[in-house]
Amino acid sequence: MPNLRHHFTAELEQLRLQVELMAVRVDQNLERMRDVVEGGDSTIVSVALAADDEIDAMNVSLTERCYDLLRREAPVASDLRFIVSVLRVLSELERIGDLALRVIKLAPDHNLIASNPPTYDILRAMADQVIDRYRDALRAWATLDLTVATELATPARSMDVFYERLLAEIMRLDGPDAARVAITIFAAGRALERIGDHATIIGARLRYLLTGDPDHLAAEVR
Amino acid sequence: MVGISVSNDTATDEGQRAMEDSADSGEPEIVAARHPAIKVHTEVRQPETTEDHDEKTFELRNVSVSYGGTVAVRGVSMDIFHKDITALIGPSGCGKTTVIRCLNRMNDLIPTARVEGELLYYGQDIYGPKVDPVQVRKLIGMVFQKPNPFPKSIYDNIAFGPRAIGIKGNMDEIVERALRRAALWDEVKDRLGENAYGMSGGQQQRLCIARCIAVDPDVILMDEPCSALDPISTARIEDLMQELKELYSIVIVTHNMQQAARTADRTAFFTVVSDEDTGSRTGALVEYDRTDRIFSNPSDERTENYVTGRFG
Numbered sequence: 047m048p049n050l051r052h053h054f055t056a057e058l059e060q061l062r063l064q065v066e067l068m069a070v071r072v073d074q075n076l077e078r079m080r081d082v083v084e085g086g087d088s089t090i091v092s093v094a095l096a097a098d099d100e101i102d103a104m105n106v107s108l109t110e111r112c113y114d115l116l117r118r119e120a121p122v123a124s125d126l127r128f129i130v131s132v133l134r135v136l137s138e139l140e141r142i143g144d145l146a147l148r149v150i151k152l153a154p155d156h157n158l159i160a161s162n163p164p165t166y167d168i169l170r171a172m173a174d175q176v177i178d179r180y181r182d183a184l185r186a187w188a189t190l191d192l193t194v195a196t197e198l199a200t201p202a203r204s205m206d207v208f209y210e211r212l213l214a215e216i217m218r219l220d221g222p223d224a225a226r227v228a229i230t231i232f233a234a235g236r237a238l239e240r241i242g243d244h245a246t247i248i249g250a251r252l253r254y255l256l257t258g259d260p261d262h263l264a265a266e267v268r
Numbered sequence: 269m270v271g272i273s274v275s276n277d278t279a280t281d282e283g284q285r286a287m288e289d290s291a292d293s294g295e296p297e298i299v300a301a302r303h304p305a306i307k308v309h310t311e312v313r314q315p316e317t318t319e320d321h322d323e324k325t326f327e328l329r330n331v332s333v334s335y336g337g338t339v340a341v342r343g344v345s346m347d348i349f350h351k352d353i354t355a356l357i358g359p360s361g362c363g364k365t366t367v368i369r370c371l372n373r374m375n376d377l378i379p380t381a382r383v384e385g386e387l388l389y390y391g392q393d394i395y396g397p398k399v400d401p402v403q404v405r406k407l408i409g410m411v412f413q414k415p416n417p418f419p420k421s422i423y424d425n426i427a428f429g430p431r432a433i434g435i436k437g438n439m440d441e442i443v444e445r446a447l448r449r450a451a452l453w454d455e456v457k458d459r460l461g462e463n464a465y466g467m468s469g470g471q472q473q474r475l476c477i478a479r480c481i482a483v484d485p486d487v488i489l490m491d492e493p494c495s496a497l498d499p500i501s502t503a504r505i506e507d508l509m510q511e512l513k514e515l516y517s518i519v520i521v522t523h524n525m526q527q528a529a530r531t532a533d534r535t536a537f538f539t540v541v542s543d544e545d546t547g548s549r550t551g552a553l554v555e556y557d558r559t560d561r562i563f564s565n566p567s568d569e570r571t572e573n574y575v576t577g578r579f580g
Contacts, residue, residue, distance in 0.1 A: 048579060050578050050579060051576075051578055054577075055578075094524055116434065121576070122525065122528060122529065122563040122564070122567075122575050123563060123564060123566055123571075123572050123575050123576050124572060124576065125576050126563075126564065127564065127565070203524065256563030257565075259565070260565075266284050
């Protein structure tokens, strides 16, 4: 007897590819975020805003498609885990996009971001690290790779270290502009740290999708 | 234990249907899961027991059933728990109906049927030489695919069983209690003398459940009880099952995956195994687990492919 439900199977694969496409759009805004941190020009902001609108629209449209599949196909087992995982990953991607935009919008204040070398070094390192981490998430989604997902599901201790050092350096700021500098750097650092957290959640969700182990679901929720 | 063959003296209409489940089945080819990366464990799980819910109503040990030398289902081992709803699912010909018919010796009514292995009911061999099959079927009642009321009044349908086995007591009370438990009393209390054939299909099926309950059974077996019913009547029966499980253990065969997912505490998935050399096909238990596990993360790829609808 041949494999049944070809159409549904094709729709799931199409959904997975569309999520990957949305993730690539988010990746492009993360690259713009890195440019901003590195001192790129402010014109990038409008491009990033337009890209974020597109990301938001994809989020809505793909969420609707998930609801439609749930309604129509009453999926179970790996199909059900896949669709609920897509819903979770979509909202994580959307959040990551928003956080990247938050940093990008600081572009006009780059002089403040770069004004204090110790904090600037930490911010650049954090940006590099979260983008690497996000790309691991993207790769794991594209390949449904359990090893990468499992590595991602473990929060990166180094991000915590960076963030703690950043806060310690912010506390040392002084001078007439200290408050403005502190607020700007803190906003950027906080956004970068949160992006790392969302990449971790994607890894954990992907691990649950691949294993179906209820313990992995519990680990994600924690 | 030693297998038994029984004469067909008491064959009934229902008994004739035993073979239908092994008829006209396609051969299930194992197909790859949709997501190649998404796990499938290889060990066959049996459901975990919990301290407050571990009394075994049935213990099947390596049960095989054959009809006229053709093995219909082979090597089934599973425990069925007290006051659980246990669903048996699987493609046509997988042996699920054969197995459920073993549980109250309904296969005795098939002249060539032979049951091997061990089938214990609260630890007692249900096929033991001193066991009375009629007593077995009183304790373990059955509801069939198509409602099969007797061509009698509603009242007499219910009273028939208690009278036949000599139950004493107020028959009016027995009839009312059975109809109430089957969620039918309010609909029929004013027309108990009318012929049961005048009822709707869903009402007839609840009447059959009431008839089964009237003899005060311990277990209710249901062989696709909703397959001939509309969605509303199906929902009524499913609601009723949830109420009845407070009092009885229920085993249900169903082709409706959602029905198993909605109603059952535990689900057993059977499939057809082909012998390449002889070409013969035999039913086998693939996986038996808590229903939520079967429908969220089955351990066997064949279960996954069946519950997701990828082979039928």
